[in-house]
Amino acid sequence: MIPSPFEYVKVRSVDEALAALTEHGEDAKLLAGGHSLLPIMKLRLAIPTVLIDISGISDLSYVRVDGDGPDAMVAIGAGTRHFELERDDVARTEVPLLPHVAGRVGDPQVRHRGTIGGTTAHSDPASDLPTALLALGGTVVLQGPGGRREVPVTEFWTGFFETAMSPDEMVVELRVPRTGSIGWGYEKFTRRENDWPIVAAAAVDGRVALANMAGSVVRATATEEALARGASIAEAAELADQGTSPGADMHADQEYRRHLARLLTRRALETAAGV
Amino acid sequence: MQVSITVNGEQRTDEVEPRLLLAHYLREVRGLKATNIGCDSTSCGACTVIVDGLSVKSCTVLAVQSDGAQVTTLEGLAGPDGELHPMQAAFRAEHGLQCGFCTPGMVMAAIGVLADNPDPTDREVREGLEGNLCRCTGYHNIVRAVRTAAQAGPAAGQVPQAQEVEA
Numbered sequence A: 001m002i003p004s005p006f007e008y009v010k011v012r013s014v015d016e017a018l019a020a021l022t023e024h025g026e027d028a029k030l031l032a033g034g035h036s037l038l039p040i041m042k043l044r045l046a047i048p049t050v051l052i053d054i055s056g057i058s059d060l061s062y063v064r065v066d067g068d069g070p071d072a073m074v075a076i077g078a079g080t081r082h083f084e085l086e087r088d089d090v091a092r093t094e095v096p097l098l099p100h101v102a103g104r105v106g107d108p109q110v111r112h113r114g115t116i117g118g119t120t121a122h123s124d125p126a127s128d129l130p131t132a133l134l135a136l137g138g139t140v141v142l143q144g145p146g147g148r149r150e151v152p153v154t155e156f157w158t159g160f161f162e163t164a165m166s167p168d169e170m171v172v173e174l175r176v177p178r179t180g181s182i183g184w185g186y187e188k189f190t191r192r193e194n195d196w197p198i199v200a201a202a203a204v205d206g207r208v209a210l211a212n213m214a215g216s217v218v219r220a221t222a223t224e225e226a227l228a229r230g231a232s233i234a235e236a237a238e239l240a241d242q243g244t245s246p247g248a249d250m251h252a253d254q255e256y257r258r259h260l261a262r263l264l265t266r267r268a269l270e271t272a273a274g275v
Numbered sequence B: 001m002q003v004s005i006t007v008n009g010e011q012r013t014d015e016v017e018p019r020l021l022l023a024h025y026l027r028e029v030r031g032l033k034a035t036n037i038g039c040d041s042t043s044c045g046a047c048t049v050i051v052d053g054l055s056v057k058s059c060t061v062l063a064v065q066s067d068g069a070q071v072t073t074l075e076g077l078a079g080p081d082g083e084l085h086p087m088q089a090a091f092r093a094e095h096g097l098q099c100g101f102c103t104p105g106m107v108m109a110a111i112g113v114l115a116d117n118p119d120p121t122d123r124e125v126r127e128g129l130e131g132n133l134c135r136c137t138g139y140h141n142i143v144r145a146v147r148t149a150a151q152a153g154p155a156a157g158q159v160p161q162a163q164e165v166e167a
Helices: A014-027 A037-042 A082-087 A089-094 A097-102 A108-113 A116-122 A128-136 A221-228 A233-237 A254-273 B022-029 B086-093 B103-116 B122-128 B139-150
Strands: A007-010 A028-031 A050-053 A063-066 A073-077 A139-144 A147-152 A157-159 A170-177 A184-189 A199-204 A207-211 B002-007 B010-015 B048-051 B054-057 B070-072
Touching: A014 A028, A014 A050, A014 A139, A014 A170, A028 A037, A063 A089, A073 A089, A082 A089, A082 A097, A082 A108, A089 A097, A097 A128, A097 A184, A097 A199, A108 B054, A108 B103, A116 A128, A116 A170, A128 A170, A128 A184, A128 A199, A128 A207, A184 A254, A199 A254, A207 A221, A207 A254, A221 A233, A221 A254, A233 A254, B002 B022, B022 B048, B048 B103, B054 B103, B086 B103, B086 B139, B103 B122, B103 B139, B122 B139
Parallel strands: A007 A050, A028 A050, B002 B070
Antiparallel strands: A063 A073, A073 A170, A139 A147, A139 A170, A184 A199, A199 A207, B002 B010, B048 B054, B048 B070
């Protein structure tokens, strides 16, 4: 399978990338690791006429603690590759859910290329890291011609391949609260280890997010509210599929996905609680 | 556009279309046909090569993204006198292949596994090769081969070119 022809532009800075986006408009797509974009271009589900390669922007790859005390956040550069996040000592100490989930994306070869900014911008409802980010809370930092803005993760993923980002903006950073020793869990159901999840659930600090249960990654709000009321994990997990709208395909029908959402939510919450 | 890519130690400049995949560049422009294209959708791992020290699936990388990179394919493993790389020797000794289609990608991915973990358990080998499918289902001997190669020392997790495999 061969993509449609396109023009290739390699940029060295965020400013160059934004200038290229402004110049080429909606026909342009940013290329980071390419492990979401190139497969759909090969299937010709996406036909951009210009690819702007941002993988050479070296100062977009980092993990660091920003600020002091309880308000401190962990900042992750959008160009950080999954295998870098998986092994990062700061991430492992400050927000261990995230490096764990980075290590569950695809397979080693995929993790060598894919970036957290790429999977965030792509907005596939089945993607691992957005599910973890949504459970953690925090923000997506965007940069555009008008400067920087932060969008809460709860408002960022709006639908299938749809986000709150404008075509002339790019993801430059992800910011998540430090969770330190707070328990967490991630449960992912796949047919083969390197597949996309049929359903996945991330749990941390009383929050639960689900992959592949709607047009975008979603929070299991009924479960979270039940936990806040003091319900048991088993009771709260039974509500995990409320308000979701899973699709059906050859791997799983809707009722099976709902079952998986409840089951995986219970397991993720139990892991987080250490039971 | 022009790309300058070093493959198995040999640097060359070629004029390519931006949409040319690295797998097609290696096979058709460089004439190196060990790298197989199986699923063509980032699943099977048959097209795995080492780019700047990291195993990647070359069906999901553009040649233009590899401009300036060091690439090692299966052809770059054996010594100039034909002496097999320790991973190749172990695949042969342990009969780590049946039809052979997945083998070039499997060998390159396995080198990446040992680069990351020089003495893996069976389970760690299986997890490290989760991105490579063998349709003959010959996994037992493949795992055995990787563990045998690990006993040959650090060279089993390295490629012969100047680069070092990092992960």
